[in-house]
Amino acid sequence: MAYPDGLLHEGENVVVHKHPHWKMLLGPVLVLFVVVGGFSYLAALVAATPWRVTVWIALGVVGLGLIAWFTLAPLARWRTTHFVITTNRLMVREGVFTRSGIDIPMWRINSVRFRRGLVDRVFGCGTLVVESASDEPLEFDDIPQVEQVQTLLHREVGDGSEHRAQEG
Known part of the structure; x- marks a missing residue:
């Protein structure tokens, strides 16, 4: 059983589940x-x-x-840090003794972009920047295959907005 299965809502599926890139080790x-x-x-x-x-x-x-x-x-x-994209939300969980986390519903995400420096390009990772309804963008460092993750997250955000438009 993958880590976030107990945190999922009914009908919610995991799209991406990653740990930070191994370069941080x-x-x-x-x-x-x-x-x-x-x-x-x-x-x-x-x-x-x-x-x-x-x-x-x-x-x-x-x-x-x-x-x-x-x-x-x-x-x-590193082992206890999880970056998870589901069909309904973006979840980040981290911490060994003191756990912290953030959940961002897909419908609250305004834009998704990434940033990759030279070292990040060599290692195949980068920083994912998520802008939501909050005051400042959230940055998630050392995301493996950040371009693919950004594309998948953008697709999920788009699928969610299309789904809401059909319900309304």
Whole structure:
């Protein structure tokens, strides 16, 4: 069962369900390699000293703390962030311990656009900008295949307005 199934209304279907692009994990993985490599090097330097066990324990505690804070926490945030387009609304859910979310009904969306810088183009992602009846546009960063998502969202917004016109 996909994540948002319990949040769907009767007759509502998921069109797109994505996590942020994996490029946001490059920094945390780099931190993992630097911490493991650096702390292994430091552990090797103190291997011949009589107080090596104490230093190894200290290095292990500090290293695990750094890995938990700078690698595991961003991985958990990435995994628990969901960008979902359904037939009726746009949903974004994020957070590990404290969850937050936003739902935008399709009929409230005025325009959808995207922005892709050079790095985003290389990785195949971008920022989706959704203008709704709210004061300011909402920006969703690191959306994979942002052009396709923008097209699908635009289609769903159009389908919803055509459906409302037929009912009225």
